[in-house]
Amino acid sequence: MTTPTIELKPSARPLPAAEREAILANPGFGRHFTDHMVTIKWTEGRGWHDGQLVPYAPIPLDPATNVLHYAQEIFEGLKAYRQPDGSVATFRPDQNAKRFQRSAKRLAMPELPVETFIEACDALVQQDQDWVPAHGGEESLYLRPFMIGTEVGLGVKPANEYLFIVIASPAGAYFPGGVKPVSIWASQDRVRAVPGGMGDAKTGGNYAASLLAQAEAAARGCDQVCYLDAVEHKWVEELGGMNLYFVYGNKIVTPTLTGSILEGVTRDSLLAVARDLGYEAEEARVSIDQWRADTESGALTEVFACGTAAVITPVGTVKTDGAEWTQGDGTPGQVTLRLREALLGIQRGVTEDKHGWMHKLA
Ligand SMILES: *Cc1c(COP(=O)(O)O)cnc(C)c1O
Numbered sequence: 001m002t003t004p005t006i007e008l009k010p011s012a013r014p015l016p017a018a019e020r021e022a023i024l025a026n027p028g029f030g031r032h033f034t035d036h037m038v039t040i041k042w043t044e045g046r047g048w049h050d051g052q053l054v055p056y057a058p059i060p061l062d063p064a065t066n067v068l069h070y071a072q073e074i075f076e077g078l079k080a081y082r083q084p085d086g087s088v089a090t091f092r093p094d095q096n097a098k099r100f101q102r103s104a105k106r107l108a109m110p111e112l113p114v115e116t117f118i119e120a121c122d123a124l125v126q127q128d129q130d131w132v133p134a135h136g137g138e139e140s141l142y143l144r145p146f147m148i149g150t151e152v153g154l155g156v157k158p159a160n161e162y163l164f165i166v167i168a169s170p171a172g173a174y175f176p177g178g179v180k181p182v183s184i185w186a187s188q189d190r191v192r193a194v195p196g197g198m199g200d201a202k203t204g205g206n207y208a209a210s211l212l213a214q215a216e217a218a219a220r221g222c223d224q225v226c227y228l229d230a231v232e233h234k235w236v237e238e239l240g241g242m243n244l245y246f247v248y249g250n251k252i253v254t255p256t257l258t259g260s261i262l263e264g265v266t267r268d269s270l271l272a273v274a275r276d277l278g279y280e281a282e283e284a285r286v287s288i289d290q291w292r293a294d295t296e297s298g299a300l301t302e303v304f305a306c307g308t309a310a311v312i313t314p315v316g317t318v319k320t321d322g323a324e325w326t327q328g329d330g331t332p333g334q335v336t337l338r339l340r341e342a343l344l345g346i347q348r349g350v351t352e353d354k355h356g357w358m359h360k361l362a
Contacts, residue, residue: 004040004049004051004116005051005119006038006040006051006052006053006119006120007051007053008052008053008123009052009054010035010036010055010127011035011036011054011055011056014035015035017130020130020131024131024133024139024170026172027133027139027169027170027172028171028172029142029169029171029172029174029309030142030144030169030171031169032169032170033167033169034056034124034128034131034141034167034168034169034170035055035056035127035128035131036053036054036055036056036124036128037053037054037055037056037057037124037166037167038051038052038054038120038121038123038165038166039051039052039054039163039164039165040052040116040120040163040164040165041161041162041163041164042110042112042161042162042163042164043161044160044161047110048110048112048164051116051119051120053123053127056167059163059165062152064152064154065148065149065150065151065152066151066152066153066159067148067149067150067159069154071203071205071208072108072109072148072149072162073107073146073147073148073149073203073204073205074100074103074104074107074201074202074203074204075145075146075147075202075203075204076096076097076099076143076144076145076146077096077143077309078090078092078121078142078143078265078308079140079142079143079171079308079347080121080125080132080140080141080143080168080361081135081348081349082132082133082134082135082140082348083348083349083358083360084135084349084350085349087360087361088129088141088360089349089358089359089360089361090121090122090125090143090358090359091265091308091347091358091359092269092357093117093121093359094114095265095268096117096265097114097117097118098114099202099263099265100112100117100145100147100202101114103201103202103203104147106198106200106201106203107198107201107203108158109147109149109158109159110162112147112164120145120164121145121166122359122362124143124166124167124168125141125143125168125361126362128168129361131170132170133170133172135348135349137173138173138174138311138344139170139171139172139173140170140171140347141168141170141171142168142169142170142171142309143166143167143168144166144167144168144169145164145165145166146165146166147162147163147164147165148162148163148165149161149162150162171309174309174310174313175310179313179314179332179337180314180332181313181315181317181331181332182223182224182305182313182314182315182316183222183223183316183317183318183319184217184223184224184226184239184315184316184317184319185216185217185222185224185225185226185319185320186225186226186228186288186318186319186320187213187216187217187225187226187227187228187320188228188233188320188321189233190213190216190225190227191227191229191230192206192210192213192225192227192238192240192260193206193227193230193260193261194260195230195231195258195259195260196259197260199237199259199260199261199262200257200259200260200261200262200263201262202262206262207240207241210225210240213227213240220319221319222317222319224240224242225239225240226238226239226318227239227240228288229258234288234289235255235258235285235286235287235288236255236286236287236288236291237255237258238255238261238262239305241309242264242305242306242309242310242313243261243262243264243266243267243306243307244304244305244306244315245267245303245304245305245306246286246300246302247300247303247304247335247336248294248299248300248301249299249301250280251279251280251281251282252270252274252279252280252281252282252335252339253281253282253283253284253286254267254270254271254281254282254283255283255284255285255286256283256284256285264306264307264308265308266307266311266312266343267306269343269357270306270312270339272355273339273342273343273346274339276342276354277338277339277342279335291303291318292323292325295318295325295326295327296325300327301327301328301333301335302314302327302328302333302334302335302336303315303318303327304333304336304339311340311343311344311347312336312339312340312343314331314332314337316330317330346358
């Protein structure tokens with residue numbers, strides 16, 4: 001298999017600096033996109049080819065394209081942070097590249113080589129580096145690599161051609177007014193993923209499956225859904241797009257990976273960061289009843305959710321059928337804030353990167 005080098009065909013008319021700066025002053029999340037994108041094709045018999053960096057633009061698709069009907073689609077999410085010396089670094093892109101391969105395998109799609117995934121992200125960040133917010137706050141450039149089946153035809157089978165694309169979007173601080181706890185609806189009937197399904201793959205289908213439950217949560221005044229396991233409706237799995245951690249004094253616990261939980265890079269990083277800070281960190285099964293009982297007894301001191309977009313988000317109120325409780329006094333807990341500070345410190349380049357997680361651009 002040949003690994004393509006990315007041919008640079010940059011835009012002759014990038015957005016004027018003043019307009020870009022206006023966007024960077026208040027980027028929000030996923031609303032604005034940079035001047036370029038990287039595309040790489042895969043065709044059966046030929047493999048990966050035709051890697052290009054081109055102006056950001058719509059992609060024409062035949063109405064009978066595979067992804068529009070049978071949803072062969074996977075994606076990733078990672079961030080580039082401006083470092084104190086003005087350089088730019090991404091956080092653990094190798095982990096996203098490996099997870100992208102695992103997702104591809106689950107959806108019967110071709111696996112992009114890890115080096116090519118990183119090369120594509122690097123090429124885009126390099127070209128659009130003026131879009132990486134200044135060092136200082138929590139702002140970053142969010143990268144969204146994804147792949148779709150592009151074979152035209154309605155026969156049900158894995159596509160024989162695919163398109164890999166990376167786009168980038170400046171992301172503001174998730175909590176512009178300070179870290180604020182989210183409220184959670186623990187659904188007893190809707191499930192996100194099932195054993196043997198694709199819950200451990202990062203694919204749009206899992207998100208489509210979560211939107212109705214999300215609307216039901218909103219109708220109950222909650223910000224996010226917490227999914228329980230699909231068999232016993234008892235074991236806590238994760239939120240729609242974030243993993244969960246339970247804080248027991250000096251120990252943090254995250255649900256064991258069951259195959260229906262998405263293996264978050266943030267989740268994995270926090271196991272290490274917590275241990276570095278002297279906490280115990282472990283994976284275990286946690287039931288919804290235990291969650292409630294341990295909160296009421298005071299043993300469970302804090303709960304937080306984690307993922308690339310929000311890094312760490314404290315959980316405040318939890319509602320489920322016939323019960324409701326609040327973690328601590330409803331304000332962000334100390335351990336939650338300390339871990340958040342520690343991880344963001346590594347990402348922003350102000351704390352020692354002892355695990356070698358930051359990938360600096362040349
Ligand atoms: C992406 C994602 C996460 C978080 O993973 P990170 O690598 O930490 O961003 C958690 N759950 C689901 C369902 C996700 O899609």
